[in-house]
Amino acid sequence: MNGPEIHLEFAPELLLFVPRARPTGRTKAATDGVSSLGHVVESLGVPLTEVGALLVDGREVSAGHVPAAGESVTVRAVAHPQRVPGAPLRFLLDVHLGTLARRLRLLGVDTAYESTDIGDPALAARSAAERRVMLSRDRGLLRRRELWAGAFVYSTRPEEQLGYVLDRFRPELRPWTRCTACNGLLRRVTKDDVADQLKGGTHRTYDVFAQCSACGRAYWKGAHHEQLEAIVQRAVAGTGRDGRP
Structure with missing residues (x-):
């Protein structure tokens, strides 16, 4: 030196x-x-x-x-909880954090996600334009000056990633209000409204449905509901929130 x-x-x-x-x-x-x-x-x-x-x-x-x-x-x-001033708390996740994106959306957290690799400059530009906190494991991306705000996701395990983000930012949770596929808001609908998306068994078995106001995807309490409910309950209870090693 x-x-x-x-x-x-x-x-x-x-x-x-x-x-x-x-x-x-x-x-x-x-x-x-x-x-x-x-x-x-x-x-x-x-x-x-x-x-x-x-x-x-x-x-x-x-x-x-x-x-x-x-x-x-x-x-x-950085101290926890971290406050991001000047905008509603919203997130942007890169291509490697798809499971985390779906779980944040499950909890009703406004979460944009790029399912393809659009490159660091485009991600940073979107973070700035939409005032979203960039979540990534890419250190180079997090060093870009144009980012609105950012955070490194320390773990590679989705359950620990979710716990860490919730502990660091303490976002407001509104479970079951967002589409896990596109981040749109869900609304209650009748069975007839989504009949074209239902197979015979589903049509006969379930009566309560929601639909994404953005992409039109239908939701109901299907085979995986208990697993999703467990994720929601753990998040709401605040258990296992520190995903940092």
Whole structure:
């Protein structure tokens, strides 16, 4: 490492982003007297979406602070629950988080999802245009400046992913109000309204139906309802909400 250095200590939650850091979370970085502290932190591998308070020699500073040689920096993780000001809480998920998207929609959380890989620039642009929190495991995507807001999804297991998002953002839950396929709002309908989507057994067995106001898909309490009900009950009860390893 050449040139003047600063000393950094990362919160335990952030160590997976900083493989060069010691188990204590401590490491060093060069400073050029021009680059911001936010740039330095990101250059070490940590998306700023995951960073909470930044302390320099014990005093809180912004990500725009330009560090001087010898300064000691403490990098804290983002606090839970995280508040996203200025817009209703809505999410955008990338192509790798389809199961999480469906479960958030099941809980009535406004969740957009791209089922194909449209590329990081397009995802970031949509996040900004629609003021949606970008959820992803792609660190490069979360470093894009045009994002409205973002969060790294730490786990690869859908149940832990859901728990983590609920714990971090505490969105309002309105189960059974959104289409899990397209995110549209559901409305109560009669059997006759959706008869063309029902097979014989379903038509004879069920009497209560809902339909998506956007895509027209019909819903009823079918074979998988108990499994879905269990997901809803766990979420509402707030159990298992921390999906971070």
